Every structure is written in structure tokens, then in C-alpha cells.
Amino acid sequence: MSTDDLTDQISGVSLLADPVRRRLYEVVASSPDAVGRAEAAQAADVPAHTAKFHLDKLVEEGLLSTEFRRLTGRSGPGAGRPAKLYRRSERQVDLTLPRRQYELAGHLLATAVELAAAGDVPVLDAVRQTAHDAGRQLDSPPRARDGDDLDTVANALQRYGYEPRREGDRVLLANCPFDRLAAEHRTLVCTMNLALVEGVVEQLRCDGACARLDPAAGRCCVTLTPPDVARG
Known part of the structure; x- marks a missing residue:
């Protein structure tokens, strides 16, 4: 949003x-x-x-x-x-603060279940593939002239409720758009979050940003860092 x-x-x-x-x-x-x-x-x-x-x-x-x-x-x-x-009218008003994306989560999980059932694909693999594909298709703002790849990805994720915060050479995602689901299905939701963010990074062609699992209390399980920091 x-x-x-x-x-x-x-x-x-x-x-x-x-x-x-x-x-x-x-x-x-x-x-x-x-x-x-x-x-x-x-x-x-x-x-x-x-x-x-x-x-x-x-x-x-x-x-x-x-x-x-x-x-x-x-x-x-x-x-x-x-x-x-x-x-x-057909307009829907659904407001949550912090922002949540449960409709997106429902769409991703339903698509993943259909993929798993049709192709005998393990559910987590289907979730990963579906979320990654969705990340590549999300509408993203044009790349800013100022800022590096981390800033570009952070700007895109801001629109979907992740509340990115730049801290030196990494970006923390202060809000999980699927928070309520994550409380009971953490592995599933973390897999979905990581694949979704990776899809956004790929779509933006931001080679200087790497998404990785880095769970901590009070924020999304995914952080963004330069590739060399991620490897370290």
C-alpha cells in the first residue's frame, strides 16, 4: 500500500x-x-x-x-x-496500523497450495516459488538517482508495509506485513517473506542488496545487506 x-x-x-x-x-x-x-x-x-x-x-x-x-x-x-x-460500491476499505498484507498472504498461500497439489511439489518449495514470482511482479517506484541499492529496495518495500530502516550497511524491516500469521506459522511466513523480498531485489536488479533471514523480536525476519556483508 x-x-x-x-x-x-x-x-x-x-x-x-x-x-x-x-x-x-x-x-x-x-x-x-x-x-x-x-x-x-x-x-x-x-x-x-x-x-x-x-x-x-x-x-x-x-x-x-x-x-x-x-x-x-x-x-x-x-x-x-x-x-x-x-x-x-466495489471499493474495499481495510485499514490496519501497522500495515498488514493479509490479502496478499492469502493469495500467495492459495496459489502455493494449488501449485503443490498440481505438481506434487513440497509445500514450502511452492510457497518459496510463488512468493518469489510475486515479488518480481509487485509495483515498485522508479530507481532514485541518489542512494544505493539498499535504499532502492527499501523504498520499494516501504510501499508494502515493511517499514524499512537504514542502519549503516544494512536495512532492518521494522514491521512484518504478515505478523499475525507469523506468530503461529513462523517457518512458513519467514520462507514467504524472504522469497518475496528476494523477488523484489531481483526485479529491481539491485545486485548491491542481499536479502537474508535474520530473525529478531519486534521486526520482520528478513534484513538487507550488501552481498559481502551477507557472506561474512
């Missing part, structure tokens, strides 16, 4: 902090069909003009979408203007 994405998620969550707005959102979200302004206002027990204001704010933020339809079922002259209806 980039900084802009995080800002958007926070904005979406903060919009629902207002109790009236949240109530209107829940009315619309719980309906199997699109909801009109008057129906939403009645269900939320607020005036129609108040409902209009808050519903349109939710549309602006992308939490609701709109459509227009004649509720009478009639058409042609005299049928009246189509009513503005609201329904829940």
Missing part, C-alpha cells in the same frame, strides 16, 4: 466516524437492491435533506455508487424523472 493508498483508506474510514453517515451507509450496504434517498432517510431516521448530503459525501469518497431508475416502472411521457438510487 502506497502513502496515497493509505491516505485514501484513512479518509474512507474517517468518513464513517460520523454516526449519521455510518447509519446511512449500513442501510444501503445491507439492502439487496439500490436504495432511494427517501427510503434511506426513513430507515436511518433522519430528514431527507440530511440523508442527501451524507449519501452524496459517501459517493464522493467512493464508498457508494449511484444509478438512476424510474421506481414506478412506467416509461415515456408522464412517467416522471428517474430517481437517484444508491448502492454499496
Whole structure:
């Protein structure tokens, strides 16, 4: 998740902090069909003009979408203007701090299970291959003119919640995006983390950065160092 994405998620969550707005959102979200302004206002027990204001704010933020339809079922002259209806949009708001990537973890593990089942591949090998491939495909920012390979990889990993911190000739990853899973499945998650970061390093062609397992309490199990430090 980039900084802009995080800002958007926070904005979406903060919009629902207002109790009236949240109530209107829940009315619309719980309906199997699109909801009109008057129906939403009645269900939320607020005036129609108040409902209009808050519903349109939710549309602006992308939490609701709109459509227009004649509720009478009639058409042609005299049928009246189509009513503005609201329904829940396809946008998902999922905010955790520190940032987590459980959707990514679920995708990687599901893909690994399919790979293991289809090719009789050991599960850990399948996880390693799937995570490495994913790391090579993650969107990364362009290489900065200033900074070395460690800084370049750190900048890319920042977008995915790893919270990289440069300490001399190594980069610590202060946050594990899969923290809750790691607490119960450490070997599996550490294998996935290492392969994912290695895939990012390979995709960026940062030969001056080497990912290695270096577990410690309170941070991700992977650190980045120059290759000669890693060998030492």
C-alpha cells in the first residue's frame, strides 16, 4: 500500500466516524437492491435533506455508487424523472496500523497450495516459488538517482508495509506485513517473506542488496545487506 493508498483508506474510514453517515451507509450496504434517498432517510431516521448530503459525501469518497431508475416502472411521457438510487460500491476499505498484507498472504498461500497439489511439489518449495514470482511482479517506484541499492529496495518495500530502516550497511524491516500469521506459522511466513523480498531485489536488479533471514523480536525476519556483508 502506497502513502496515497493509505491516505485514501484513512479518509474512507474517517468518513464513517460520523454516526449519521455510518447509519446511512449500513442501510444501503445491507439492502439487496439500490436504495432511494427517501427510503434511506426513513430507515436511518433522519430528514431527507440530511440523508442527501451524507449519501452524496459517501459517493464522493467512493464508498457508494449511484444509478438512476424510474421506481414506478412506467416509461415515456408522464412517467416522471428517474430517481437517484444508491448502492454499496466495489471499493474495499481495510485499514490496519501497522500495515498488514493479509490479502496478499492469502493469495500467495492459495496459489502455493494449488501449485503443490498440481505438481506434487513440497509445500514450502511452492510457497518459496510463488512468493518469489510475486515479488518480481509487485509495483515498485522508479530507481532514485541518489542512494544505493539498499535504499532502492527499501523504498520499494516501504510501499508494502515493511517499514524499512537504514542502519549503516544494512536495512532492518521494522514491521512484518504478515505478523499475525507469523506468530503461529513462523517457518512458513519467514520462507514467504524472504522469497518475496528476494523477488523484489531481483526485479529491481539491485545486485548491491542481499536479502537474508535474520530473525529478531519486534521486526520482520528478513534484513538487507550488501552481498559481502551477507557472506561474512
